[in-house]
Amino acid sequence: MTQKTSSKILITGGAGMIGSNLAKRLIKEGHQVKIVDNLWRGKLDYLHEDNKPIIDFDKDFYNRDLSISGSCDDLLDDIEIVYHLADIVAGIDYVFSNQGSLFRQNNLINSNVITSVRHSGKKVKGFIYVGTACSFPLTRQNSLEVIPLREEELYPAHPESAYGWSKLMGQYETELLEKETGIPCSVLMLHNVYGSPCDFGERSQVIPALIRKAINFPNEDFIVWGSGEQGRAFIHVNDVVNALCLTKDKGLGKGIIQIGPSICTSIKEIAETVVQISGKQIDIVFDTSKPEGDKARSADYSKAQSILGWEPLVNLRSGLEQQFNWIEKRIESEGSHT
Template sequence: MKKILVTGGCGMIGSNLVKRLVKEGNDVFVIDNLWRGKLEYLNDTNGKSVIDLKTRFFNMDLSIAENADSIILDVDYVIHLADIVAGIDYVFKNQGSIFRLNNLINSNIIDSCRKAGKDIVKGFIYVGTACSFPLTRQNSLDVIPLKEEELYPALPESAYGWSKLMGQYETDLLEKETGIPTSTLMFHNVYGAPCDFGERSQVIPALIRKAINSDSEPFHVWGSGEQGRAFIHVDDIVNALCLSLDKGLGEGVIQIGPSICTSIKEIAEQVIKISEKNIDPLYDTTKPEGDKARSADYSKAKRILGWEPQVNLEEGLRQQYNWIKMQIENHKL
């Protein structure tokens, strides 16, 4: 049995990961300040939390130094998911605070591991983002899958991408200085449930919400719709994290995402199809699009972890649509 700390463990990725780790017999600790995550996301099908909230959950702000020091001393492995992120509007309107807070969060949790040392911490997994790749490799619709070695020279488009890259660099330093084996998984655009589908939501849940509420909310799509992303279901992400815990430590940066780039227009059309409604999408080119397009060369993930995407995009979208629809309907009651 492994004793594992998951930061950001009440979010979409974190809650699914915690459930998987508990199911596999691990003793799981969770840190989350509940900015986006919710305690209810840790509940099983019977409505009961999969961890003991009194002894294994810590409502904690990791931007405050030394908050996690004592918890680190009680665990064997740390999976660091916690960060400040939201939809593209929030990211570009709050770049300074996002950069500052993410650097504090990352540096503080890494420093706690550094102080604990390799006799305590047997492994550290950091979650990076495809947003950290250079803008020059993401500013064209002519998509060539990204490779890990293309990270430098660094030129992320957003402060979010820069902040995550800084955490990735400090993770490398942690391994070099302490001997604690680390793994950095660079995620592409993750979707799935549970998720935030309100004002701070990302593109897929936002479009699904607009489709469900089409009688009262216009189906606006930000940008031309031509911009694309490599969308990856949360179940595939959880698989990658669990595989990295067993096979990825000490293997450096590993990209997690599909080799296919799907345009936002295609996502919008799929969501409308799933809704079975007669919706005419409105493309708002005054809104930011972010990077033009990207996809992943996941050959390293396949070679090191034995990982490949498994969840079909249409089926994943249908699952997320049904989850958000249920949440909206329950809220209206």
């Protein structure tokens, strides 16, 4: 068996759910990892395993605001691979209530990181940009009759949200980076990622929010935003990390690749499953006065399959049970300290 060589890797947004899991995997594989994160949603606590830090926080962690120009120039001196995960994102309420600032901040973050990579003088040997299925046109996501999305349907562009637009702009600038510098790049367009560690507070996304409500019920009402008919292609963080690791070895220079299942699961089904896992008698309330975003989407992941040898492996039910248990322990721990 060929011995894999160790790489020096920078992860932006590395203290978040995806970034922290990616860092743990890469370190186990023998790579040297640096992390930059402003801890807006990420937590240093996430960068621990068995109650021990996975990196030297004094040497390999940088608390930086990447929306400031040049903020990561000095971090790339010896870096070979950059995983760019950092962005501003939260639940649907936050996204649609802060569209202007979110759009501006994400454009600044993306452009600053990509510019730093440009200035590295080709020391960086690979740049992996994490995009989102929210960048696909609204016209392909506004029906409950779901036909899996394909990468070539990205244009003409018409994302529903400023978040989708901002991520598309970063994706486009990544393509320019590769074209103009020759640095091999990859764009992974992720569908709805869930798992742990995760934010389950007021800014959380749909699955952790529903799990929190179920755990806190009846002290917190179990209200689902929208009709519940809207659906998403939910993908577990472990499957995403698999894709990110495969991309480093097989996906650079191969363009845009979707990461998500071909199955669209309704929010109603997610809510019902969470209630079942909780073991409680909960009447689900749907608040149709609240936004619900795109109607439905799923992924044709044949490109990921052919280029990366990737497919989703984590069963949704078991993934939800794992996340439920993680959040429940966190809530119990927080309660014991109040």
